[in-house]
Amino acid sequence: MADIKRFLARRALTFIPTLIGVTFLAYIIAFAIPANPAQAWAGGIKANPEVVARIIKEYHLNDPWYVQYYYFMKGILTNSIIDPRWGYPVMTYMLSRFPITFQLTLFALFFLIVLGIPLGIVSALKKDSWIDALVRTWALVGVSVPIFWLGYIFIYVFFYQLGWINIAGIPYPKVHITGVPIIDAMLSGEWNIVWENIKRFILPGFTLGFAGIGVIARLVRNSFLEAINSDYIYFARMRGLKYRRIMTHALRNALVPVVTVLGLQFGGLLGGAPITETVFSIPGMGRAMVDAIFSMDFPLLIAGTFLVAIIYVITNLIVDILYAVIDPRVRF
Amino acid sequence: MSSPQFREPLIEVKDLYVYFYTYAGVVKAIEDMTFTIYKGEKFCMVGETGCGKSVTSRALANIVPSPGRIVKGKVIYYRDGKPINILELSEEQLREIRGKEIAYIVQDPSSALDPLYTIGYQIVETMIDHYTVKDWKEGYKRAVELLREVLMPDPEQRIKNYPHELSGGQRQRAVISIGLSNMPRLLIADEPTSSLDVTVQAQLLELLRRLVREHGLTLFLITHDMGVVAEMCDRVAVLYAGNIVELAPVDEIFKNPKHPYTMGLLRAVPNPQADIEKLEPIPGTIPNLIYPPPGCRFHPRCPFARDVCKREKPPLVEVGPGHYVRCWLHAE
Numbered sequence: 001m002a003d004i005k006r007f008l009a010r011r012a013l014t015f016i017p018t019l020i021g022v023t024f025l026a027y028i029i030a031f032a033i034p035a036n037p038a039q040a041w042a043g044g045i046k047a048n049p050e051v052v053a054r055i056i057k058e059y060h061l062n063d064p065w066y067v068q069y070y071y072f073m074k075g076i077l078t079n080s081i082i083d084p085r086w087g088y089p090v091m092t093y094m095l096s097r098f099p100i101t102f103q104l105t106l107f108a109l110f111f112l113i114v115l116g117i118p119l120g121i122v123s124a125l126k127k128d129s130w131i132d133a134l135v136r137t138w139a140l141v142g143v144s145v146p147i148f149w150l151g152y153i154f155i156y157v158f159f160y161q162l163g164w165i166n167i168a169g170i171p172y173p174k175v176h177i178t179g180v181p182i183i184d185a186m187l188s189g190e191w192n193i194v195w196e197n198i199k200r201f202i203l204p205g206f207t208l209g210f211a212g213i214g215v216i217a218r219l220v221r222n223s224f225l226e227a228i229n230s231d232y233i234y235f236a237r238m239r240g241l242k243y244r245r246i247m248t249h250a251l252r253n254a255l256v257p258v259v260t261v262l263g264l265q266f267g268g269l270l271g272g273a274p275i276t277e278t279v280f281s282i283p284g285m286g287r288a289m290v291d292a293i294f295s296m297d298f299p300l301l302i303a304g305t306f307l308v309a310i311i312y313v314i315t316n317l318i319v320d321i322l323y324a325v326i327d328p329r330v331r332f
Numbered sequence: 333m334s335s336p337q338f339r340e341p342l343i344e345v346k347d348l349y350v351y352f353y354t355y356a357g358v359v360k361a362i363e364d365m366t367f368t369i370y371k372g373e374k375f376c377m378v379g380e381t382g383c384g385k386s387v388t389s390r391a392l393a394n395i396v397p398s399p400g401r402i403v404k405g406k407v408i409y410y411r412d413g414k415p416i417n418i419l420e421l422s423e424e425q426l427r428e429i430r431g432k433e434i435a436y437i438v439q440d441p442s443s444a445l446d447p448l449y450t451i452g453y454q455i456v457e458t459m460i461d462h463y464t465v466k467d468w469k470e471g472y473k474r475a476v477e478l479l480r481e482v483l484m485p486d487p488e489q490r491i492k493n494y495p496h497e498l499s500g501g502q503r504q505r506a507v508i509s510i511g512l513s514n515m516p517r518l519l520i521a522d523e524p525t526s527s528l529d530v531t532v533q534a535q536l537l538e539l540l541r542r543l544v545r546e547h548g549l550t551l552f553l554i555t556h557d558m559g560v561v562a563e564m565c566d567r568v569a570v571l572y573a574g575n576i577v578e579l580a581p582v583d584e585i586f587k588n589p590k591h592p593y594t595m596g597l598l599r600a601v602p603n604p605q606a607d608i609e610k611l612e613p614i615p616g617t618i619p620n621l622i623y624p625p626p627g628c629r630f631h632p633r634c635p636f637a638r639d640v641c642k643r644e645k646p647p648l649v650e651v652g653p654g655h656y657v658r659c660w661l662h663a664e
Contacts, residue, residue: 231443238395238438239458239510240431249446256448328494329447 004321011320015313019306023076026305027069030298037061040296041084055084059299072299076306081299090303094285098307099179100170101273101284103197106180107205108212108269112262116213120220121251127225135221139214147272151207151279158203165203167280171196204280208272212265219261224254256327263319267312340371341410342518342550343392343434348405350387350396357622361387361400362574366648369518374544374551376561376582378597379571380618385554386439388571389520392552393434394418394426409434411517432462435516439523441503445495451506452491455479455513464514478509482539501532508536512543519544520552525560537564558601562586567654570594573619573629576648580655590657592634628660636661 038061042051056062060071075081079091086093123132158164173185173193182201185193227233227250236246274286281287285304292300324330350362362384369375377385390396392407407418411433418426430436438444445454455478456471465471472491479487482505495503504524511519521540525533541564544551553564561568561582568585570578570593578591589595596614616633619625625632631641640660648658 231438231440232446234397235436235438235444235507236446238390238393238430238436240427240429240462241457242427242461245457245461249449252448253446327448328450329496 008317011317015310018313019309020073022309023073023302023306024069026302027072027298028065030301031065031068033296033298037084037296037298058082059084072302075299076303081303083297083300085295085297085300090299091307093300094288094303094307097283097285097288099181100282101270101277101286103180103182104201104204104208104273104276104282104284105266105269106182107201108209108272109262109266111206111209112212112216112265112269115209116216117220117258119213119217121224123217124221124224124228132221135214135217139218142211142214145210147207147210147275148279150210151204151276154203154207155280164199166196166200167203170200170283201282204276204282207279208269208276211272212269216258216261216265220254220258223257224250227251227253252326256323259322259326260319263315263322266315267308270308270311341368341408342371343410344368344406344408345388345392346406346408348388348391348407349403350384350391350400351403352400354399354622359621360574360624361621362391363624364645365405365574365576367569367576367579369550369552371550372548373566374541374553374564376553376555376565376568377571378555378558378561378568380556382618382621383571384574385556385571386522389436389522389552389554392418392518392520393430393436394421395430428462431458431516432464432514433516434518434520435511435514437504437508437511437519437521437524440527441507442495442500442527444507445503447495450492450494451498451503452476452493455491455506455510458510458513462514474513475509478513479505481543482506482509482512483535484509500528501536504528504532504536505539508539508543512547515547516549518550518552520554522554523556524553526556540564558597570597573624574621575629575658576656577630577658578656579648580652584652584655588652588655590651590655590662591630591659592636592661593630596633628658 038052038055038059039045039047041055042048060068063071072081076091079089081090082088083090083093119131119135119138123129123135126132155167159167170181171185171193172181173188173190175184175188177184177187182194182197185191185197230253232253233246233250236249241249270286273284274290276282277284277287278290285307289301289304292298292304345365345367348362348365349360352359352361365384365388377388379385387396387400391402392409394402394407396402402419405419408415409418409429410416418429421429445451449457452472452475455475456465456468459465459471459474460468465474475491476487479490484490484502484505490498490502490506495506498506504527508524511521524540525536528536537560540551540553543549551564553560555561555564565582568580568582569576570585570591572593578585578589578594580588585594586598589598593614596612599612600614601611614633619629619632625642627643628634628637628641628646631637634641638660644660646658646660646663648656649663651657651662
C-alpha cells in the first residue's frame with residue numbers, strides 16, 4: 001500500500017499542469033471578448049468613470065494578459081478575488097452553489113448506473129431482441145436530442161400535464177453537514193425532505209443522464225458480449241461452473257471499460273449541467289456560470305471553470321484507483 | 333500395454349454428426365464419427381488443423397461452441413456400468429458432469445484463465461461448484477496440493493498470483509490442476525502443449541503421463557504431432573476432414589499404416605519407428621467442409637484415387653485386430 005501513496009502523490013502533481021492549462025484557456029477566451037468588462041461591471045453606459053477606473057485598477061485590467069492571469073490565479077487560490085457583481089469572493093460564491101450541481105450530477109449518475117448497466121446486460125443476453133433495438137435507439141436518440149428540448153418536453157408532460165414533480169425551490173434540511181441537501185437530509189433522517197428533493201431532482205437528473213444512459217447501456221452490452229464470448233467463459237463452462245458464477249466472471253470483466261467511461265461521463269454530466277440547470281431553474285454552479293457569461297462576469301466564470309476542472313481530475317483519479325481494484329493487471 | 337484390450341468402455345461415440353451453421357453455409361465439420369474410449373487407456377486423436385479434433389472432444393460433454401450443433405448421433409457415457417446418453421441430459425446434469433467427471437485441459441491457457449481472478453481462486457471455485465471440497469479454506473489447501481502435484485514451483489505463493497503474473501508453462505500447469513481438481517474419470521487434453529516451447533512441452537507430457545498412471549485416469553489426447561502420439565498413446569484415431577480415416581493401436585499406425593492419408597502423414601514428419609529418406613508433404617490442401625468432396629473426402633489428394641472413391645464414401649472396416657480403416661483400397 002506504500003505504492004498507492006506514491007501513486008497518489010505522483011498523480012496529484014500531474015493535476016497542476018492540467019489545472020493551469022484549463023484555467024489559462026478559459027482566461028484567454030474571456031480576455032478575447034472585445035467588450036469592456038469594467039464598464040459593464042460598473043453599471044453599463046452611464047457608469048461613473050471614477051468607479052470604472054477603480055475597477056480597472058482592482059482587477060489589473062490594463063496590464064498585459066500574463067499579469068492579469070497571474071493576479072487572477074493568485075486571487076482564486078487565496079480566495080481574494082471579489083465578484084464584481086455581488087461583492088462576495090468568487091470561490092466562496094461558486095462553492096456555495098456547488099452542492100446543488102453535485103446533487104444533480106449524482107441523480108444523473110444514479111440513472112446512468114441503475115438504468116444503463118442493467119439495460120446493457122439485458123440487451124447483451126437478449127441480443128437482437130426488441131430490448132436490444134430499444135437500447136440502440138435510445139443511445140442514438142440520446143446523443144442526438146438536445147438537453148434543453150428534452151427538458152422542456154419533460155416539464156410539459158410531467159409537471160404541466162401530470163403534475164408529478166416540483167420545479168421550483170430547493171428543499172433544504174435543517175442540518176448542514178456536507179451541504180448537499182439530499183445527503184444531509186438522509187443523514188439527519190428528514191425523510192420528507194429527502195422525498196421533496198427526489199421530486200425536485202428526478203426529472204432534471206434523468207434529463208441530464210438521458211444521453212449517458214444509452215451510451216453506457218451500449219458499452220455494457222458490447223463489453224459484456226465480448227466477455228461472454230471469450231475463451232475464459234467458455235472454459236468456465238467446460239469446468240462446469242454454476243451459471244451465476246459464470247455470469248459474475250463475465251460481468252466483472254465487462255465492467256473494466258465501463259468504469260472508465262462512467263468517470264468520463266461524470267465529467268460530461270458536469271459539463272451538461274449548465275443547460276439542465278437553466279431549463280429546470282436549479283440554482284447550481286452551471287446556472288451561475290451561464291449567468292456569469294451573460295453579465296461578462298469572467299472572474300466568476302474562471303472560478304467555475306477551475307472548480308469543474310478540479311472535480312474532473314479528481315474523478316479521473318478515482319477511476320484510476322477503481323480500475324486497479326477491479327483489474328489486477330493494472331498496478332500503480 | 334501396447335496391445336490394449338481394455339474392454340470396459342468409458343465413453344462411446346456413435347454415428348456423430350456436428351454441423352456449423354455459418355453465414356457462408358453449413359460446415360459439415362464431423363460426419364459419421366464412431367469410436368469408443370475404454371477405461372484407463374490413453375486415446376489419441378490426430379489430424380490437421382480444422383479436421384474436427386477439438387469439436388469431437390467438445391461433443392463428448394455436449395459443449396460444442398456456437399454456431400456448431402450436434403445434428404445426429406449418440407454419446408454414451410458409462411457411469412458405474414450404466415450407460416447415459418450425454419446428448420439427452422439437461423443443462424444442469426451436464427454441468428455436473430463437466431469439470432467433475434469429464435474435465436478439459438485446453439490449448440491456450442493464457443486466454444482460458446480469467447485475468448481478474450487468482451489461479452488459486454479459479455482452481456478452488458471449480459471444486460466448490462462440484463461440492464468436492466467443503467469450503468474455500470479446504471479448497472485452497474487442496475489447490476496447493478494440486479499445484480505441487482503438477483510441479484508448480486512454490487505453490488503456496490502461486491495460488492495468490494494472477495494469470496498474467498505466470499509464465500506460459502506455469503499457466504498450463506494451473507490449467508492442468510484445474511482439470512485434475514475433481515479427479516475426473518475422463519481427462520480431455522486438447523493440444524495441451526502446442527502453445528508452449530519444446531522443453532516445457534516434454535516436461536508437461538511427462539507430467540500428464542505420470543498423472544494418468546497414478547490416478548488411473550482415462551486420457552483423451554488431441555494433437556497434430558505424431559511424435560506426441562508415439563510417446564503418449566495406446567490407441568490412435570487419425571482424422572481427416574471430419575472423418576476417422578484410420579483407428580488402430582499406436583504401434584500398428586506407425587508400423588503398418590493402411591490409409592493413404594496416414595501414410596502421407598507419416599512421410600511428412602520424422603517417424604520414430606521407420607527409416608525414411610526425406611520428408612514429403614501431402615499434396616493439395618484440406619477441403620472446404622461447406623462443400624466437401626463427394627465420396628471419400630480424401631480422394632482429391634490421394635495418389636491411389638479410383639472412380640469409386642469419387643462416387644461413394646468408403647465404410648470403416650476392420651483390417652486387423654483393433655485396426656480400422658476407411659478406404660476403398662481395403663474395403664473389398
